[in-house]
Amino acid sequence: MKIKSVPLIVILLFITFFIIFFKGLKNSNIYVPNINYEKEIPSFTTQFFDTNIKINSDEIFKEDYYYLMNIWSSWCLPCREEHRFLMELSKEKNLKIIGFNYKDNIKDAKQFLNNLKNPYSNIFLDKDGLIAIEWGAYGVPESFLIYNKKIIKKVIGPLNTNFVDEIKRLIK
Amino acid sequence: MPSLIGFYSLAFGSSLSFLIIFFSIKNFRNSKIFDKRIIFFSLLQLLLVFISFFGLIISFINSDFSNETVFNHSHTTKPLFYKISGTWGNHEGSLLLWLFVLTLFIFLFIIKSQRQPTQYRILTILFQQVIIVGFFVFLLKSSSPFSYIFPVPKEGLGLNPILQDPALAIHPPILYLGYVGSSIIFSSALSATCLNYISKEWASHIKQWVLISWIFLTLGILLGSIWAYYELGWGGFWFWDPVENVSLMPWLALTTLVHCILALEKRFILTSWVVVLSISTFTLSMCGTFLVRSGILNSVHTFANDPERGLFILIFLFSLIFLALFVFFFFHKENRKIDSSIFLVSKETSIIINNWFMMYFLSVILIGTVYPIFLEVISSEKISVGPPFYNNLIAPFLIPFMLAMTLGPKLKWIKSDIKDKIYLFTFFLISLLLSILIIKNLEINFLLNTLLVGFAFYLFFITLRDFFVMKYKNLSQIIAHFGFSLFILSILFNNIFTTEIITNLKVGETYTSEKFNIKFENLNQKQGQNFKSIVGRFTIVNSKGKVETLEPELRIYNQPNITTSEADIRTNLLSDRFITMNTVQNKDYFNIRYQIKPFMIWIWLSILLIATSGFLSLLKKKYEN
Amino acid sequence: MKYLRFFTIILFILVSQISYALENNLEIKITKNLRCLICQGQSVHDSDSEFANSIKTLVSLKLDEGFTEKEIYSFLKDKYGEWILYNPEFNKNTYFLWLLPILMFLLGGAIIYKLFIFKKKKLY
Numbered sequence: 025m026k027i028k029s030v031p032l033i034v035i036l037l038f039i040t041f042f043i044i045f046f047k048g049l050k051n052s053n054i055y056v057p058n059i060n061y062e063k064e065i066p067s068f069t070t071q072f073f074d075t076n077i078k079i080n081s082d083e084i085f086k087e088d089y090y091y092l093m094n095i096w097s098s099w100c101l102p103c104r105e106e107h108r109f110l111m112e113l114s115k116e117k118n119l120k121i122i123g124f125n126y127k128d129n130i131k132d133a134k135q136f137l138n139n140l141k142n143p144y145s146n147i148f149l150d151k152d153g154l155i156a157i158e159w160g161a162y163g164v165p166e167s168f169l170i171y172n173k174k175i176i177k178k179v180i181g182p183l184n185t186n187f188v189d190e191i192k193r194l195i196k
Numbered sequence: 197m198p199s200l201i202g203f204y205s206l207a208f209g210s211s212l213s214f215l216i217i218f219f220s221i222k223n224f225r226n227s228k229i230f231d232k233r234i235i236f237f238s239l240l241q242l243l244l245v246f247i248s249f250f251g252l253i254i255s256f257i258n259s260d261f262s263n264e265t266v267f268n269h270s271h272t273t274k275p276l277f278y279k280i281s282g283t284w285g286n287h288e289g290s291l292l293l294w295l296f297v298l299t300l301f302i303f304l305f306i307i308k309s310q311r312q313p314t315q316y317r318i319l320t321i322l323f324q325q326v327i328i329v330g331f332f333v334f335l336l337k338s339s340s341p342f343s344y345i346f347p348v349p350k351e352g353l354g355l356n357p358i359l360q361d362p363a364l365a366i367h368p369p370i371l372y373l374g375y376v377g378s379s380i381i382f383s384s385a386l387s388a389t390c391l392n393y394i395s396k397e398w399a400s401h402i403k404q405w406v407l408i409s410w411i412f413l414t415l416g417i418l419l420g421s422i423w424a425y426y427e428l429g430w431g432g433f434w435f436w437d438p439v440e441n442v443s444l445m446p447w448l449a450l451t452t453l454v455h456c457i458l459a460l461e462k463r464f465i466l467t468s469w470v471v472v473l474s475i476s477t478f479t480l481s482m483c484g485t486f487l488v489r490s491g492i493l494n495s496v497h498t499f500a501n502d503p504e505r506g507l508f509i510l511i512f513l514f515s516l517i518f519l520a521l522f523v524f525f526f527f528h529k530e531n532r533k534i535d536s537s538i539f540l541v542s543k544e545t546s547i548i549i550n551n552w553f554m555m556y557f558l559s560v561i562l563i564g565t566v567y568p569i570f571l572e573v574i575s576s577e578k579i580s581v582g583p584p585f586y587n588n589l590i591a592p593f594l595i596p597f598m599l600a601m602t603l604g605p606k607l608k609w610i611k612s613d614i615k616d617k618i619y620l621f622t623f624f625l626i627s628l629l630l631s632i633l634i635i636k637n638l639e640i641n642f643l644l645n646t647l648l649v650g651f652a653f654y655l656f657f658i659t660l661r662d663f664f665v666m667k668y669k670n671l672s673q674i675i676a677h678f679g680f681s682l683f684i685l686s687i688l689f690n691n692i693f694t695t696e697i698i699t700n701l702k703v704g705e706t707y708t709s710e711k712f713n714i715k716f717e718n719l720n721q722k723q724g725q726n727f728k729s730i731v732g733r734f735t736i737v738n739s740k741g742k743v744e745t746l747e748p749e750l751r752i753y754n755q756p757n758i759t760t761s762e763a764d765i766r767t768n769l770l771s772d773r774f775i776t777m778n779t780v781q782n783k784d785y786f787n788i789r790y791q792i793k794p795f796m797i798w799i800w801l802s803i804l805l806i807a808t809s810g811f812l813s814l815l816k817k818k819y820e821n
Numbered sequence: 822m823k824y825l826r827f828f829t830i831i832l833f834i835l836v837s838q839i840s841y842a843l844e845n846n847l848e849i850k851i852t853k854n855l856r857c858l859i860c861q862g863q864s865v866h867d868s869d870s871e872f873a874n875s876i877k878t879l880v881s882l883k884l885d886e887g888f889t890e891k892e893i894y895s896f897l898k899d900k901y902g903e904w905i906l907y908n909p910e911f912n913k914n915t916y917f918l919w920l921l922p923i924l925m926f927l928l929g930g931a932i933i934y935k936l937f938i939f940k941k942k943k944l945y
Contacts (some may be wrong), residue, residue: 031521031525034521035518035521038514038517038518038521041514042510042514042571044569044574045486045492045510045568045569046507046510048492048569048570048572048573049490049492049506049507049510084846099781099782127781127782127871127875128230128782129782132782151869152875152878153872153875153878154875154878154879154882156875157875157876157879157897157900159900159902160900160901162858162859162872162901163859163871163872272844420873428863428867429867429869430822430867430868434868435862435863435864435867437862438862545937548933548937552926552929552930552933555925555929556922556925556926556929559921559922559925559926560922563917563918563921563922563925564918565885567915571914575914577903577914578902578903578904579903579906579909579914579915579918580856580903580904580906580907580909581907581909581918582854582856582864582907582908583853583864583907584854584907584908585907585908585909585918588908589919589922589923593926639846696849698877702905761869771833778869780874781871787869787887789869
């Protein structure tokens, strides 16, 4: 009795292994943060892009308003790709786009905005990438849709038509 | 053209499998003499697969971009050496290499096993053909190296620059020799189980194959580590990365097998255990192929991957596992007639203790590697299991393990007693004292490190003494254990005494610390065959006034357009000086990483010593015959 | 034997001269325990990517502010999830991860005891 149960257990064990590996194959192995998670926005201090005046994050997102917080940089190629979508979104009336200039050279950043137009209603500096960490972001570009000081949508990587439509729907 | 020949000879080679299987089954029923046709067809199959593989190499040399594999992984400006090594630097080509080694090894097995019973030989061939057919199907169906593209592209996409490296060029073939060698052990163990042929004779016959695959696996892992050390740019050689772990797991199983097969050969004990180990070695190798090729894991070394291929390997892997389980549970009979009792103080016990610890290390690595996959499937939470986990669970257990390694070989088979207690004890005191002296001034975990260093020293001294006293008796064992003690000591000292500086420097600036100054002298440009490089020149003056110049490089490869950072390393017997530089986004300074790593060379040498010991054991076997 | 004695004496002399201080090791230790999320299986310490550099800056900043090692881990865990920690915490997700190897070790010991030691007593 005891001897016979060993093969059975071993075989059942391997079948479980097979199923788990089979399911595991479908999962992605790159970092995917929890996106459907309503998180409070972090609090931090930063500087205005043009004037270097210090400001607290509570003042940036204070009104009862939709904000799209966008991390960008002049050296990042996908940022150029998504720029036209930002321009499109900047026409929305109840949405303010806030830019965070990530580890950039001010001169290049200004040139970038001059060449491609400025979709942002306000830009702040993130010289060392520390503010991006506060947001739980890990690269450029990354965008957060914020309402009532809560993150309601997070886009990793460049925006595209689908995301733009979704954002438009969310802020209606 | 060579691609076409390659494809047809591969297809034709696969059909030969059916002929071999047919004749084998026929011969198995009437097995007085071994059917020569099996040898002939196996040789033919080997030749065809070789032609196919050679065809792929020629396509790579000629940069024949009508072949999809060549197009994806080669480029006309690549140096010839890397065009050739590019053949197995990709999924399809590496599988073809696997298959080539598989057919080569089964042919060698047929030739080398003439003294064995005919039925056993035939059954082994049959099991091996099951594996070979699996690889043929995989190659032809989902990862053909000879897919045709039209219109023919003018230029290829190029090989990932970090793979364009001499160590990594020969790393896969050597590792595969080890993996595939274990497939012979697998088939042979299964067939011996079916025929109830697990015996002392079988043990001494299969021991050669165990040793050969063990040597190649050891060397393969060594090459991989050396590559990681100087190419990945952070000066580490082992990161407990999943891909590294999957090569270490079969190695641990094989090392255990090497020890067990001795016990089986001399005393006819541990029979079932040897079969289980033989099966699991190859299963773990295949499991490694699955984990690496399917992209289920996140790792430094994951290259192109495809879930569909992963699915095939997964099904294939589990078919083999179930086949093996079936054979084991149905045919295996424990031989109870022979007195297999074991005395507490004997060589057998020490081998069992060795097995016990080895299996523990194996299970730590296995669980650490696959646990995140399991957790994600079950609870969809992602966790990382990294170096601290493995270090915490393995390091303390090394202490008794090394003690067993020191004392075990002193014991005799069957029943024994520890002799020379006085000198064993003196040596122990000396080692411990030495270790306390070294560790006491450092701000690290005192107890653990003292014990680790102490017991490593103990093993070191005892094996060193044995080397002089034993007069070449048990030479391979002494060298292996000595190599291991050297290995642990070098790793410990390397970890404890590493100095590392990360700083930002502009050209002309100097970094100053108590121990050394680093001056960034200048930047030069250099032109390679398929890359441009920027060479930094650094002068390092240490506190004793010794001056050294190091020149790390940044290489900008043309195709694919990737920048790699090449470390510059100066090696001597005491330490390595390692420097890399990297650009920083939007800044005019460079990120400099300078490391002094003590006893680096001894880590490599000790592994070489361990591999040499296997080689000696193999020679001794030949000599005795 | 003679060589060995000689060799040991030399070692002792060498060893007695070692005096060594390890520098800024806490920062290195922490960054080595963090996964660089945009890299393929590299720690923050070993990587030179933008993300890793930011995290390195953050860690040294937090250390200056007086954060402890644990507080830094929990700060980052809060931002990025457990995926960033290379040393998995002992919690409900990881009970098996930490305990299973130990259990295997004990089980191995039990099997050895039962199969070999126990049998011997019966026979003799």
